[in-house]
Amino acid sequence: xxxxxxxxxxxxxxxxxxxxxxxxxxxxxxxSKALRALDPGEPPWVDGNRCYGCxxxxxxxxxxxxxxxxxxxxx
Ligand code: SF4
Ligand code: SF4
Numbered sequence: 001x002x003x004x005x006x007x008x009x010x011x012x013x014x015x016x017x018x019x020x021x022x023x024x025x026x027x028x029x030x031x032s033k034a035l036r037a038l039d040p041g042e043p044p045w046v047d048g049n050r051c052y053g054c055x056x057x058x059x060x061x062x063x064x065x066x067x068x069x070x071x072x073x074x075x
Contacts, residue, residue, distance in 0.1 A: 009053045009068050011046055017065035018043035026057040026066055 013035075020043045027035040027044055034050035035057060037043070043065075058066045 009055060010048050010051050011055065011058055011066045011068045013043050013045055014065050014067050015043050017063050018061075019063055019065070025062070026060045029056050029060050031056075
């Protein structure tokens with residue numbers, strides 16, 4: 001049976017830095033729709049079941065709110 005490899009790094013949103021932008025460019029670049037947000041005005045979060053660890057979202061946030069340091073490799 002072929003198993004789906006877990007991504008090496010799952011980013012997380014730092015709520016202290018996130019400004020809950022009306023249009024989040026990091027959500028726009030995520031091809032797997034792993035950056036989720038329920039309501040406008042609330043910071044998004046990373047859905048570990050969808051994220052494949054490409055890290056494309058990290059440099060896109062203009063406020064440096066997407067972090068891969070502490071939680072690398074965790075789900
Ligand atoms: S992650 Fe960055 S771009 Fe997205 S809502 Fe938060 S501050 Fe804005
Ligand atoms: S690392 Fe890639 S898949 Fe995961 S949330 Fe960021 S852009 Fe989406």
